[in-house]
Amino acid sequence: MDVVDPAHAVAGDDVVVAVRNLTKRFGDTVALDDVSLDVHRSELLVLLGLSGSGKSTLLRCLNGLHPVDAGQVNVGGTRVDRASAAELRALRRRVGFVFQQFNLVGRLSCLENVLIGGLGRLSLPRYGALTYPRGMRAEALTHLDRVGLADFASRRADTLSGGQQQRVAVARTLMQRPALLLADEPVASLDPENAGVVMDLLFRICIEEKLTVVCTLHQVDLALGWAHRLIGLRNGCKVLDRPAVGLNRDDVMGIYRRVEPEVTRTP
Ligand SMILES: Nc1ncnc2c1ncn2[C@@H]1O[C@H](COP(=O)(O)OP(=O)(O)OP(=O)(O)O)[C@@H](O)[C@H]1O
């Protein structure tokens, strides 16, 4: 899963995600309206927009959780919009997903939670960290160390703070050896200090592991602080797509302007 199919890449061979004219409807609701974008290798892209603007829907279209109504979605060479069930399973093994609520298995150790990220590489399920191959245990420990939690390997996940749990969740996705990491409001449940720690971690992983991250946020300041590029959605339409460098808060706040339907006045 390296580069996109050259037939669809338009911005050079470091494009990991190429979306063209994507439309997604839920009944009468147009959740995404003719959206096109590229995400490059080692880029941290932040999606901003009001609640209901289509951010989560876009993430879910990137790993094929939602079938699309129109357009093309190309992730690492896989045409997600027309992928077979087997191709989607293969894709999802290489696309990490980080959620607001961490989704760790609370009664398991941090090490085993990280190991679960590598299950896609094994043919049989495992129960207990010691049932995983030694090499995978060493790899999982490296990822825990990467997120600053090597000392927590044997601790039950539900004894960790929210910020620590989210770092374990990031380590779990690293265990997938992902080419793309999707993060849906990864810091929404965290205090400002831990939110900064997790964003810093995502940013550093992006640069150091040459990983591509697409992250939704509601905090404009965090987006300006950590993103390489910002995309703004409003009512499912892309209304901003700019590098973060040189952008200020006012440039970004326009995304949040509500556009009311035109009212025809009678004299
Ligand atoms: N499974 C679904 N069934 C029906 N409508 C849906 C579904 N998922 C999303 N929608 C609708 O699509 C639109 C976009 O929703 P989405 O969850 O992508 O917004 P969002 O930008 O992630 O919002 P938030 O910031 O609140 O998480 C909304 O109008 C929502 O109600």
Ligand SMILES: [Mg+2]
């Ligand atoms: Mg959402």
